Amino acid sequence: MRRQRRISSALAVTETARSEQLIQWLQDHGAPEQGVSIKEVVQEGNSLDVSVAARDLQAGDLALRIPDHLVITLDRVFEDESLAELLTTDKLSELACLTLYLMYEKKNGRQSVWYEFIKELDRIQGRGQMGAKSPLLWDEGQVDEYLAGSPLVAEIKERLKGIEKEYAELDTVWFMAGSLFKSYPYDVPTEAFSLKLFRQGFAAVQASVVHLQGVPLSKRFALVPLGPPLLSYSSTAKAMLTYNREAKEVQLAVDRSYTKGEPIEAWCGPQPNRRLLLNYGIVTDNNPHDKMALTVTLPHADPLFQAKRAVLQQHNLSTQQTFQLQRDKGLPDLLLPYLRLAHCRDADSLKLATLDTCCSAPISPENERTVLHQLAAHLQERLDRYKTTCEEDDEIISSSTAGPRQKVAARLLRIEKAILRGAVEETMRLIGSDRDESVQTKSSKVAVRLS
CATH class of the missing domain: 3.90.1420.10 (Rubisco LSMT, substrate-binding domain)
Structure with missing residues (x-):
């Protein structure tokens, strides 16, 4: 990850007004002051937003504090924990349910409470810190060409088949989950969204979701503003996004000192690089979990x-x-x-x-x-x-x-x-x-x- 730690000196970095809007939105909705800000990294003509230290930080400092009501989880989506578990057990994955929810919220435009968050997710488009999207969104033929010989090619094609299968189940969930769709006067999912749009949304959610530990099943998959993919994932960092029950918020305590403007890193879990590329569009050097x-x-x-x-x-x-x-x-x-x-x-x-x-x-x-x-x-x-x-x-x-x-x-x-x-x-x-x-x-x- 040394290359990522030198990112601010190797690349041109500028503050973006968009990031200020996202952080202002968090503050307007009750979030405390954050230890991170967002920088636009310009590399070879391409721009990428990255969460960086808003001030000098010491090991143990809280860089991120996102209240529970500003975190998107299935219990919030369905307003019913038992329904959330039923749907994700029998019909759709957690990722598919979160994708469907955000796609309908996006139709509400500025009327959606999640407008600023969705706008940033749209801007990122599932790109990881290296500027690459998940291979699920690569152009036709690129997976076979760029990854020729790798067993990941078969995994990508299998994942795409799984997404297509879940897309076919969306209408069933529409009729079951009245608590989700009562606020959306739109067509049933497969008429409102094409498979291509659903796949794009799925990849964006997959690149952004956080796997929380020690929480109910309906909270284990969470979309956290200022979290990934804005937050840089590392296979060797010790800092983790965790849920604090007493404070009722998702937190990130940094595991080392950071200077202002330096990209913040969080542990991505014990994932080999093939999964990091599939899920987040990144590959980390010296990953101890490669196999x-x-x-x-x-x-x-x-x-x-x-x-x-x-x-x-x-x-x-x-x-x-x-x-x-x-x-x-x-x-x-x-x-x-x-x-x-x-x-x-x-x-x-x-x-x-x-x-x-x-x-x-x-x-x-x-x-x-x-x-x-x-x-x-x-x-x-x-x-x-x-x-x-x-x-x-x-x-x-x-x-x-x-x-x-x-x-x-x-x-x-x-x-x-x-x-x-x-x-x-x-x-x-x-x-x-x-x-x-x-x-x-x-x-x-x-x-x-x-x-």
């Missing part, structure tokens, strides 16, 4: 399938098991023991397989060679799916002509490749340490699948 999934599936046709499953169940493992590869962490502890068991060809070798990492050892030179070569080939095949090299990613990131979407995509790809490359190097090291050249690796009769 790449590797799934091992044992075939049902394996003659030893039942015996292997029995052994796995004793260790609370399944015949389709997912392991997480992480940067600079080596191979997951159980990965090789699991693969050794998976590639056992007879009952005698299966007896030698152990899933206790403290005493796990190769079963036989042939088994070990099969395991390591399959793993190395799979990891290399995943690396080969990417259309760019790490060097090309670096060029995009430092380019003065590449757009924000290209740059955040390149940052993510560079991280994913580093994780996979580290796993490849560790596997090749283990292959190189096998000195028994008398054993020839045969193609395994056990079709263990890696994905």
Whole structure:
């Protein structure tokens, strides 16, 4: 996050009248004086609003204090906590309900109590602090082009399908939630809003929502004025947006000192960068939660399938098991023991397989060679799916002509490749340490699948 902390010196920063209106709106509605203001950051011709320290702050100071009545949550939307829980359990996600509420509020224009807040959300359009929107809003073809090779491509397409499915449920909610819609003399949702507009609103809400802890379910998803995406998210910050029951307000106590004008950071939770990009359009360096999934599936046709499953169940493992590869962490502890068991060809070798990492050892030179070569080939095949090299990613990131979407995509790809490359190097090291050249690796009769 060092790059973000130098933002005020590296970029041209100016105060905006729009931000003054938003803060004035908060004060007019009973909010206390805030420790943040909004600055317009101008970068390569593009402007972006960012929450910055309104004065010098020390660790522990409250930078943000938003009263409960100025925070949008589902219990406020539906005026009925049980109805909110029913709808979000059976029909729509919290994000979809909040999106629908704001879309109708927007139709009220200046008559809406949320006018200033909605105006700022419209201006931001779901862009994160790096200037990129969520990939849910990228132009056609950009996801496949910029993120080629990344498993995030499939996640984005799955999320888009989910949004489309929720859009189809909007009319049902319209008729159920009288407390929400009695104030809006408009058409039913699918006639009032197109799928495109709903997707845009959904992405904006997704980029802005705060996940509060220790509150009822109807309050756990909250839209907080001056919160994200105005507030910069960090994977390493310790400051969190929290709900203070006694004060009845959402607060942010900073975790370090800030000088006036410096962007304020809050912890984004234990989210890997692929989720940060999908949800907020950002990628943070040195994210300790970055990981790449590797799934091992044992075939049902394996003659030893039942015996292997029995052994796995004793260790609370399944015949389709997912392991997480992480940067600079080596191979997951159980990965090789699991693969050794998976590639056992007879009952005698299966007896030698152990899933206790403290005493796990190769079963036989042939088994070990099969395991390591399959793993190395799979990891290399995943690396080969990417259309760019790490060097090309670096060029995009430092380019003065590449757009924000290209740059955040390149940052993510560079991280994913580093994780996979580290796993490849560790596997090749283990292959190189096998000195028994008398054993020839045969193609395994056990079709263990890696994905």
